[in-house]
Amino acid sequence: MPYPPRHYLPGSDFGYPPPPEQPTRWYDDAAGPLVRPYAMTKGRTRPAGQEFDLIALVVSDFADGSEPGVGPEQGLILDLCRNNALSVAEIAAETDLPLGVVRVLLGDLLAAEHIRVSRPVPPAQLPDEHILREVINGLRAL
Numbered sequence: 426m427p428y429p430p431r432h433y434l435p436g437s438d439f440g441y442p443p444p445p446e447q448p449t450r451w452y453d454d455a456a457g458p459l460v461r462p463y464a465m466t467k468g469r470t471r472p473a474g475q476e477f478d479l480i481a482l483v484v485s486d487f488a489d490g491s492e493p494g495v496g497p498e499q500g501l502i503l504d505l506c507r508n509n510a511l512s513v514a515e516i517a518a519e520t521d522l523p524l525g526v527v528r529v530l531l532g533d534l535l536a537a538e539h540i541r542v543s544r545p546v547p548p549a550q551l552p553d554e555h556i557l558r559e560v561i562n563g564l565r566a567l
Contacts (some may be wrong), residue, residue, distance in 0.1 A: 453466060462526045465498055472532025475544075479524075482510040482543040483531060495539070498522065500531050504537060510543070 485506040495503065498509075498520065505511060505519055517527040534540045 466529040472528045477513045478511050478527045479514045482490045484541045
């Protein structure tokens with residue numbers, strides 16, 4: 426199979442078109458610098474330690490002026506959770522980061538003891554509905 430014919434462009438090296446004056450950008454100006462999620466998590470896809478449930482509440486106790494020495498994404502998470510409990514899903518929505526990335530970053534912050542996490546009670550440990558109804562009926566009888 427022969428190669429397609431090359432169209433010669435006068436005044437260019439080897440017949441190729443000249444490079445554009447402005448380099449091509451694959452994202453808009455409002456997006457800012459493009460960083461891949463695996464670069465933020467150093468290639469990790471799972472947090473160190475336990476998994477984070479979507480409704481687990483995260484709180485940061487750092488003062489406004491203290492510098493914990495973390496990356497910009499983790500600093501943003503610490504600012505959002507400063508004296509304010511947010512769920513993992515809310516953190517992912519506020520930071521506009523994928524949920525998997527937020528979980529890995531939260532795992533790093535928890536390992537460094539920068540945050541506190543309140544995990545939801547597993548359904549198996551919740552009281553039975555029958556017992557709760559009996560308590561309500563007993564209180565009504567008083």
